[in-house]
Amino acid sequence: MSEQAIIVDRGYRPYEGPRGTLRSSMWAIVKDGYRRALGLRRRAWSKVMPWGLIALMLMITMVVIAVAWFAGDLIPDLPSYAEYFDLTSQLGLLFVALTGPLLLVPDRVNGVLAVYMSRPLRMSDYLLAKTAALVSLMLTFYLVPQTILHLGLAALSDDGFFSYLGANLDVLWKVPVVALAYIATHGSIAFAVSAFLGRSGLASGLYLGFIIITNNVAGLIVSVATFPGAKYAALFALEQHPRYFRDWVFGTNAGFLIMEEAGFDAWVSLICIMAIVALSSLVVWRQYRKLP
Amino acid sequence: MPLFSVDNLTHNYGDVQALTDISLEVPDGAIGLVGANGAGKSTLIKILLGLLTPTSGDVQVLGQDVRTQIRQARARVGYMPEGDCLPIDQSASDFVAYSAELAGVPAKAARRRASESLALVGLGEERFRYLKDFSTGMFQRVKLAQAIVHDPKVVFLDEPTAGLDPEGREQMLDLVNRLAEYKISVIFSTHILSDIERTCDWVVLLDNGRVKRNGALDRLGSHGVVQIELIDDPHPTADILRGRGLMVTVDGFRMSIPAAEGVTTLVRDAFAESGAGIRSMTETQITLEEAFFEVGPALPPPVPT
Numbered sequence: 242m243s244e245q246a247i248i249v250d251r252g253y254r255p256y257e258g259p260r261g262t263l264r265s266s267m268w269a270i271v272k273d274g275y276r277r278a279l280g281l282r283r284r285a286w287s288k289v290m291p292w293g294l295i296a297l298m299l300m301i302t303m304v305v306i307a308v309a310w311f312a313g314d315l316i317p318d319l320p321s322y323a324e325y326f327d328l329t330s331q332l333g334l335l336f337v338a339l340t341g342p343l344l345l346v347p348d349r350v351n352g353v354l355a356v357y358m359s360r361p362l363r364m365s366d367y368l369l370a371k372t373a374a375l376v377s378l379m380l381t382f383y384l385v386p387q388t389i390l391h392l393g394l395a396a397l398s399d400d401g402f403f404s405y406l407g408a409n410l411d412v413l414w415k416v417p418v419v420a421l422a423y424i425a426t427h428g429s430i431a432f433a434v435s436a437f438l439g440r441s442g443l444a445s446g447l448y449l450g451f452i453i454i455t456n457n458v459a460g461l462i463v464s465v466a467t468f469p470g471a472k473y474a475a476l477f478a479l480e481q482h483p484r485y486f487r488d489w490v491f492g493t494n495a496g497f498l499i500m501e502e503a504g505f506d507a508w509v510s511l512i513c514i515m516a517i518v519a520l521s522s523l524v525v526w527r528q529y530r531k532l533p
Numbered sequence: 534m535p536l537f538s539v540d541n542l543t544h545n546y547g548d549v550q551a552l553t554d555i556s557l558e559v560p561d562g563a564i565g566l567v568g569a570n571g572a573g574k575s576t577l578i579k580i581l582l583g584l585l586t587p588t589s590g591d592v593q594v595l596g597q598d599v600r601t602q603i604r605q606a607r608a609r610v611g612y613m614p615e616g617d618c619l620p621i622d623q624s625a626s627d628f629v630a631y632s633a634e635l636a637g638v639p640a641k642a643a644r645r646r647a648s649e650s651l652a653l654v655g656l657g658e659e660r661f662r663y664l665k666d667f668s669t670g671m672f673q674r675v676k677l678a679q680a681i682v683h684d685p686k687v688v689f690l691d692e693p694t695a696g697l698d699p700e701g702r703e704q705m706l707d708l709v710n711r712l713a714e715y716k717i718s719v720i721f722s723t724h725i726l727s728d729i730e731r732t733c734d735w736v737v738l739l740d741n742g743r744v745k746r747n748g749a750l751d752r753l754g755s756h757g758v759v760q761i762e763l764i765d766d767p768h769p770t771a772d773i774l775r776g777r778g779l780m781v782t783v784d785g786f787r788m789s790i791p792a793a794e795g796v797t798t799l800v801r802d803a804f805a806e807s808g809a810g811i812r813s814m815t816e817t818q819i820t821l822e823e824a825f826f827e828v829g830p831a832l833p834p835p836v837p838t
């Protein structure tokens with residue numbers, strides 16, 4: 242057998258196979274975004290933060306389901322779907338702070354944009370693909386635990402699995418819509434910050450600092466300041482807009498909100514979310530259109 | 534079909550005019566784009582790649598208008614930028630495969646093409662190493678591999694030998710020469726004229742945003758000149774030669790005439806007619822460097838394209 246074996250060096254040769262369209266090029270960028278954000282095909286330390294956050298997110302879900310299973314009778318007020326967002330949104334914020342800069346900064350700093358732009362792509366295609374990568378990653382981050390929670394609670398329901406699902410059909414649209422509101426707010430700000438900075442870690446830190454400071458300063462002004470128009474400071478409590486929107490969608494009141502204290506209706510937060518997305522998109526586009 | 538053509542191309546950066554009313558038509562093959570720093574080479578490449586929109590003028594690459602058909606043009610174009618363009622946290626194989634996917638090659642074929650391209654540039658063994666661990670020479674090779682991985686019709690090489698040691702430079706020039714085996718045309722931008730002489734068969738000389746020379750290298754860079762030193766006044770002999778259609782330059786007791794078939798016979802006859810004495814007669818070659826700096830004997834007129 243071995244006598245018949247031959248070694249064939251294929252070497253470089255012309256490519257005559259199929260060539261994809263713009264969609265396949267953009268899909269390649271999305272896949273690369275997943276690999277970079279999750280540290281796949283990279284050194285071990287790149288995997289620690291993203292997978293640590295995913296593990297924590299799933300752990301919270303498991304704890305809620307375990308509590309419902311073992312002590313459901315003792316603790317009747319398990320977190321609702323809306324309250325579950327409060328439990329996990331800080332992890333979501335950290336995940337965006339990690340992922341947003343990783344998707345944009347290294348390509349720019351390493352000069353890889355020059356390679357992208359020599360391929361059949363425009364800068365707008367690149368940015369759209371990066372946005373798709375962020376949104377799909379974040380949706381997975383939010384929705385997989387919520388789905389596990391939903392199915393777990395349905396399995397433990399006294400009314401039966403399918404009765405529970407049937408009685409909670411509204412969750413199927415409310416949870417994704419609220420998750421999108423969180424992603425739109427947090428993700429667009431993360432991209433805007435990342436468009437200006439040359440280090441992913443610095444961008445993550447500044448993004449988190451920006452969110453925390455705007456929230457606290459806005460809260461302080463609304464509760465303490467007495468000058469006319471002080472209530473408009475609430476509009477700058479950026480992190481609170483998706484939470485106010487969530488309460489609006491679920492018809493709940495999950496906690497203290499600056500916008501509510503300032504006397505604004507929830508639809509104002511929806512407008513603010515749209516404005517944040519529009520402004521951030523404009524900032525990112527202005528920064529990228531002159532590159533590479 | 535020309536590799537690229539530009540017509541009345543002008544590009545300004547604010548008040549600075551980078552390219553001034555350039556018109557060119559370049560055939561396929563290995564094209565040298567030569568000029569000093571700031572001559573407009575990188576600007577021209579960026580315009581050809583559609584990275585810059587020209588202030589005015591028409592540009593076509595592989596028959597596609599770069600304003601309206603840039604995606605079609607880029608699908609068959611590769612680009613090796615001068616500066617850094619590699620993500621250091623990825624392996625060479627992953628990045629080159631990804632570059633192929635960006636050009637529309639399916640994922641499985643892209644991985645195979647990445648291996649083939651990296652083998653071609655001499656990195657077959659190192660392809661799974663992280664780029665962070667690569668030397669400058671290896672970086673340049675990976676940059677070349679990503680530029681050719683999708684089998685482009687033309688590859689733009691922007692200063693491919695920059696930062697390489699003499700051995701690395703030789704290897705890179707050999708690689709550039711090998712691209713012709715795969716019917717990949719090359720646009721080689723550099724300010725190192727000897728690199729062009731080693732690799733190219735056509736050259737475009739840019740100077741201050743204008744085309745100084747454009748033509749086949751054998752007619753432009755190595756054009757012969759007959760130089761004659763006389764004992765007597767050279768003007769009567771020069772007038773006879775001019776009367777026979779030759780371009781003659783007189784400098785003191787020296788004359789120079791562009792070399793061509795039959796010139797020496799004409800020169801001999803002219804000296805016989807004028808009776809002037811000859812001290813010496815030699816035929817010399819103009820190097821690309823002399824052509825660029827316009828030193829040495831008179832240059833032939835630009836070759837019409």
